[in-house]
Amino acid sequence: MANTYIGRLCWAHMLTYILVLVGALNWGLVGVGWFVDTNLNIVNLLFGSWPTVEYLIYAIVWLSAVFMLFQGSCNQCAEKKM
Numbered sequence: 066m067a068n069t070y071i072g073r074l075c076w077a078h079m080l081t082y083i084l085v086l087v088g089a090l091n092w093g094l095v096g097v098g099w100f101v102d103t104n105l106n107i108v109n110l111l112f113g114s115w116p117t118v119e120y121l122i123y124a125i126v127w128l129s130a131v132f133m134l135f136q137g138s139c140n141q142c143a144e145k146k147m
């Protein structure tokens with residue numbers, strides 16, 4: 066289950082995991098939204114009025130994904146795997 070997986074992560078990896086998940090979910094909604102001709106981009110709907118914030122979130126999600134790719138787990142995560 067996702068909850069138990071998250072529970073094994075340290076705060077840094079938990080944060081990046083959640084951000085990547087948010088990015089993936091939002092990206093999926095962008096795709097689904099195109100088919101139903103509706104803007105389902107939650108990040109855009111919430112922060113569209115502040116483009117700087119909106120694109121900052123995209124950039125943070127990207128940074129989290131890169132972080133996950135190169136540093137998917139650490140010693141702290143491993144310790145919690147017990």
Ligand SMILES: [Zn+2]
Pocket residue numbers: 074075076077078138139140141142
């Ligand atoms: Zn970690």
